[in-house]
Amino acid sequence: MSTKYEAVIGLEVHAQMKTATKIFCGCPTTFGAEPNSQTCPVCCGMPGVLPVLNRKALEFAVKTGLALNCRISPYSRFARKNYFYPDLPKAYQISQYELPICEGGWVDIMVDGQTKRIGLTRIHMEEDAGKNIHEGTAYSFVDLNRAGTPLMEIVSEPDLRSPQEAAAYMRKLRTILRYLGVCDGNMEEGSLRCDANVSVRPAGQKEFGTRAELKNINSFRFVEKAIEYEIARQIRVLEEGGKVIQETRLWDSAAGVTQSMRSKEEAHDYRYFPDPDLTPIIVDRSWVDTLKASLPELPDAKQERYKTVFGLPEADAEQLTAELPVATWFEQVVGAGAQPKAAANWMMTELMKYLNDDNRTIDDCPIQPAQLAGLLTLIDKGTISGKIAKTVFEEMYATGKDAAAIVKEKGLVQISDSGAIEQALDEILARHPAELERLKAGDEKLVGFFVGQLMKAMRGKANPQIANELLRKKLN
Numbered sequence: 001m002s003t004k005y006e007a008v009i010g011l012e013v014h015a016q017m018k019t020a021t022k023i024f025c026g027c028p029t030t031f032g033a034e035p036n037s038q039t040c041p042v043c044c045g046m047p048g049v050l051p052v053l054n055r056k057a058l059e060f061a062v063k064t065g066l067a068l069n070c071r072i073s074p075y076s077r078f079a080r081k082n083y084f085y086p087d088l089p090k091a092y093q094i095s096q097y098e099l100p101i102c103e104g105g106w107v108d109i110m111v112d113g114q115t116k117r118i119g120l121t122r123i124h125m126e127e128d129a130g131k132n133i134h135e136g137t138a139y140s141f142v143d144l145n146r147a148g149t150p151l152m153e154i155v156s157e158p159d160l161r162s163p164q165e166a167a168a169y170m171r172k173l174r175t176i177l178r179y180l181g182v183c184d185g186n187m188e189e190g191s192l193r194c195d196a197n198v199s200v201r202p203a204g205q206k207e208f209g210t211r212a213e214l215k216n217i218n219s220f221r222f223v224e225k226a227i228e229y230e231i232a233r234q235i236r237v238l239e240e241g242g243k244v245i246q247e248t249r250l251w252d253s254a255a256g257v258t259q260s261m262r263s264k265e266e267a268h269d270y271r272y273f274p275d276p277d278l279t280p281i282i283v284d285r286s287w288v289d290t291l292k293a294s295l296p297e298l299p300d301a302k303q304e305r306y307k308t309v310f311g312l313p314e315a316d317a318e319q320l321t322a323e324l325p326v327a328t329w330f331e332q333v334v335g336a337g338a339q340p341k342a343a344a345n346w347m348m349t350e351l352m353k354y355l356n357d358d359n360r361t362i363d364d365c366p367i368q369p370a371q372l373a374g375l376l377t378l379i380d381k382g383t384i385s386g387k388i389a390k391t392v393f394e395e396m397y398a399t400g401k402d403a404a405a406i407v408k409e410k411g412l413v414q415i416s417d418s419g420a421i422e423q424a425l426d427e428i429l430a431r432h433p434a435e436l437e438r439l440k441a442g443d444e445k446l447v448g449f450f451v452g453q454l455m456k457a458m459r460g461k462a463n464p465q466i467a468n469e470l471l472r473k474k475l476n
């Protein structure tokens with residue numbers, strides 16, 4: 001971005017809550033069911049029906065507010081947001097307007113190694129609309145399975161300054177929501193999506209520029225790309241002497257551009273008013289305290305503990321805490337007696353590589369945490385070398401057997417008997433007199449050559465430290 005301008009970005013993230021049933025009726029929320037099979041008179045907007053708030057949805061919204069440092073409103077209520085669309089059978093969406101469940105709060109993100117605090121405006125609960133399907137036929141269809149699915153809308157302050165910050169914020173939110181178990185964060189299925197308010201202003205100017213709202217962003221990559229495109233577009237308009245107009249723009253991921261959809265609507269266009277079918281929500285303080293006490297250790301606290309208690313570097317702590325099941329797995333390896341740094345290294349390199357290649361998650365890893373700890377103990381004790389350990393690991397992954405059993409079965413125990421190593425080394429030195437002369441003349445590259453030859457002769461089982469020491473001794 002040109003340094004002449006500064007971008008100002010705020011995100012509205014819609015997170016689908018992981019409740020078993022919808023927000024105002026008992027219909028299931030399972031993804032991918034037969035169209036319109038998960039509907040009832042309430043979510044189809046039949047006349048005369050009465051919505052009833054799903055307590056779990058309220059619990060999830062309050063938990064999220066607590067985790068994101070918000071004030072939990074003791075009194076909030078639902079409002080009707082009136083508009084007509086074929087996927088909205090009531091012709092209004094039940095949302096929250098002037099009295100949302102959570103206000104204020106913040107999320108800390110990492111930007112170029114620095115912590116940046118992004119303020120939150122509010123979190124409110126609302127119901128999702130259904131889905132219109134236009135593709136592949138001459139007709140349009142409406143699927144109401146999604147109508148009434150509980151959503152949280154998490155609204156940030158306009159504190160973000162770059163597409164990268166926006167993506168980092170979105171990732172951090174996803175991590176926290178998944179830790180809490182309130183949203184599965186599955187962006188492909190639309191469980192987490194965002195709208196971005198983007199404007200630019202000349203660097204140093206206090207007032208905000210006119211903003212455009214980008215709709216329908218459903219991946220981390222697209223968050224960056226859509227905002228990047230929009231910033232460049234607005235700068236171009238200003239540079240050409242034009243004016244940015246306030247409007248809603250749709251991100252077209254195939255074309256990589258944002259396109260004008262409609263002029264931006266204002267809140268008063270929706271004629272919000274309190275929903276007379278739903279009682280106000282009065283949240284009991286002691287219930288909030290109970291929920292607060294039930295929160296899991298959150299990613300920031302966990303990351304800090306990994307650095308201070310386990311002595312891990314920042315990058316390791318960040319990577320291991322990004323997903324709760326990975327963090328739990330790591331803690332189990334350490335709990336079984338492994339050195340934290342060694343456990344972290346093996347998990348982030350070998351284990352993740354195998355799982356990725358296999359398209360598996362840590363939840364269906366064929367190796368148990370205690371088994372990795374067992375392998376690390378064998379390396380620690382000098383029973384096997386780090387190199388042999390990789391072979392053992394491969395076998396463990398394929399068979400689910402313990403490291404010690406594999407080492408025994410395949411005769412992989414490291415040879416630390418200096419007599420045996422010396423004998424093999426003498427033979428190799430005798431076989432390569434020219435290389436030996438060059439080494440003696442100071443060509444240090446030959447150390448690697450001889451150790452390599454020795455390892456080959458001893459099928460990788462020689463203790464490398466002893467091999468190196470013996471070679472040095474021979475040279476003197």
Ligand SMILES: [Zn+2]
Pocket residue numbers: 022025026027038039040041042043044148
């Ligand atoms: Zn229903």
